[in-house]
Amino acid sequence: MFFDTHAHYDDAAFDPDRDALLRKLPARGVSLVVNPGCDVKSSAAALELSERWPLLYAAVGIHPEELAGMGEGDLGRIETLAVSDRCVAIGEIGLDYYWDQSRKEEQKALFIAQLELALRLDLPVIIHDREAHGDCFDIVSRYPALRGVFHCYSGSADMAAELLKRGWYLGFDGPVTYKNARKALEVLTLCPMDRILIETDSPYLSPVPRRGKRNDSGNLSYIAEKIAEVKGSSVEEVAKATLENGRRLFAIDQ
Ligand code: NI
Numbered sequence: 001m002f003f004d005t006h007a008h009y010d011d012a013a014f015d016p017d018r019d020a021l022l023r024k025l026p027a028r029g030v031s032l033v034v035n036p037g038c039d040v041k042s043s044a045a046a047l048e049l050s051e052r053w054p055l056l057y058a059a060v061g062i063h064p065e066e067l068a069g070m071g072e073g074d075l076g077r078i079e080t081l082a083v084s085d086r087c088v089a090i091g092e093i094g095l096d097y098y099w100d101q102s103r104k105e106e107q108k109a110l111f112i113a114q115l116e117l118a119l120r121l122d123l124p125v126i127i128h129d130r131e132a133h134g135d136c137f138d139i140v141s142r143y144p145a146l147r148g149v150f151h152c153y154s155g156s157a158d159m160a161a162e163l164l165k166r167g168w169y170l171g172f173d174g175p176v177t178y179k180n181a182r183k184a185l186e187v188l189t190l191c192p193m194d195r196i197l198i199e200t201d202s203p204y205l206s207p208v209p210r211r212g213k214r215n216d217s218g219n220l221s222y223i224a225e226k227i228a229e230v231k232g233s234s235v236e237e238v239a240k241a242t243l244e245n246g247r248r249l250f251a252i253d254q
Helices: 018-024 040-052 064-069 074-082 104-121 133-141 157-165 182-190 217-231 235-250
Strands: 002-004 030-036 056-060 087-096 125-130 148-150 169-172 196-198
Touching (some): 002 196, 002 217, 030 087, 030 217, 030 235, 040 056, 040 074, 056 074, 064 087, 064 104, 074 087, 074 104, 087 104, 087 133, 104 125, 104 133, 157 169, 196 217, 217 235
Parallel strands (some): 002 030, 030 056, 056 087, 087 125, 148 169, 169 196
């Protein structure tokens, strides 16, 4: 069975068939999902889904792209949501210099506040790092007690090696199946099996051969196949290792 450690089932793309899709996931080989939030509203929606679906856990946080829409008191609301039993991480949080170069300092302040919240609540973090590798690395390195995953890891092999040394997990998504995946495959080669997480980022980032269509956790098998190929192992071994890794990081004993 697979563990999708990153899928956004609160997204409007799932409005037409969310419940039917979640109901069918076990039959499609998926036994666990973590649904990260991107702002207060989607974090609350993730938590609400996690209360209705035993296979789904929530993470709560404010994504750097949602910085502009933040209201006063939002961080306090995230903290209130985070104390729920069904919340297993703070995420997704981080830095995104692809979408917004103009508010780097504000992005960093929001990121740091949420890392400190995770430490206070003893929760792992789910990090979004888009074209902000140096700053993300510098900031997380200031907090050696932090645990978590670099979601859809897109940094260099050198930075991956440094993160692995510091105990971080790396998330691999649909892009490992794309033709231009050279760098991600290099990182996969050096990443030990006990630090790999597989994620879909549904409804985005569909793997080949589903590229361009709405993504869901049933497509994890394509990512696992690619990882098995790179690691010279089997899909079953990848499924088992990544399921154990996810349970360990997010402290899920189900
Ligand atoms: Ni995401």
